Amino acid sequence: MDPVLERVIAGTWNRDSAATAYHHRAQGMDLGNAFYTAYRAEQNRDAIARYATLQKFDAEYAAGYAPHYFKLLLLRERRRDEAYAFVRTELDRSLRDRPGELVRIATMAADTTTPPPLRDLDVALACMQRAALASPNDPGIKELLALIHAVRGEWEQAITVQERAIAQSDSSGAVTRSAVLQRYRSRRL
Numbered sequence: 001m002d003p004v005l006e007r008v009i010a011g012t013w014n015r016d017s018a019a020t021a022y023h024h025r026a027q028g029m030d031l032g033n034a035f036y037t038a039y040r041a042e043q044n045r046d047a048i049a050r051y052a053t054l055q056k057f058d059a060e061y062a063a064g065y066a067p068h069y070f071k072l073l074l075l076r077e078r079r080r081d082e083a084y085a086f087v088r089t090e091l092d093r094s095l096r097d098r099p100g101e102l103v104r105i106a107t108m109a110a111d112t113t114t115p116p117p118l119r120d121l122d123v124a125l126a127c128m129q130r131a132a133l134a135s136p137n138d139p140g141i142k143e144l145l146a147l148i149h150a151v152r153g154e155w156e157q158a159i160t161v162q163e164r165a166i167a168q169s170d171s172s173g174a175v176t177r178s179a180v181l182q183r184y185r186s187r188r189l
Contacts (some may be wrong), residue, residue, distance in 0.1 A: 031057055063101060099135040121148065
């Protein structure tokens with residue numbers, strides 16, 4: 001049964017609270033769309049200002065746009081220190097339980113297509129560790145965490161985490177992940 005209908009029947013539904021929540025959500029969507037429109041148009045200065053407004057309005061809602069904001073700061077604006085300070089701050093706040101966003105940020109922070117001076121493997125590792133806590137049964141997240149360990153040269157951790165990813169995989173995923181495990185055991189990416 002619909003959760004709203006359940007609350008109506010139970011006498012706990014409050015029309016004013018529901019209307020307030022709806023208006024808050026609608027305003028958040030408008031602010032998020034304004035940020036994303038400026039981001040797509042590569043109006044960086046405007047996008048940065050719009051993200052600040054969105055984050056001030058609702059940091060949890062803004063977290064859905066955090067990977068775009070991070071990319072804007074890091075890759076478009078080359079504001080490395082600001083980009084990573086943002087992630088470190090939000091890691092224990094709005095990004096805490098957002099594994100999808102954390103994976104996207106970690107991928108950019110460690111990706112070989114990101115210029116080496118802009119990479120930060122410590123932040124990539126912190127993001128993936130937090131993502132693994134938020135989504136403990138996701139073998140794909142564990143696999144990416146193992147990769148970050150391998151890129152950092154932490155072979156034993158990479159092996160251990162990759163073994164966990166295999167244990168949580170279906171049969172076809174386990175085969176593919178086992179081949180990666182063999183590379184890690186040979187100390188190669």
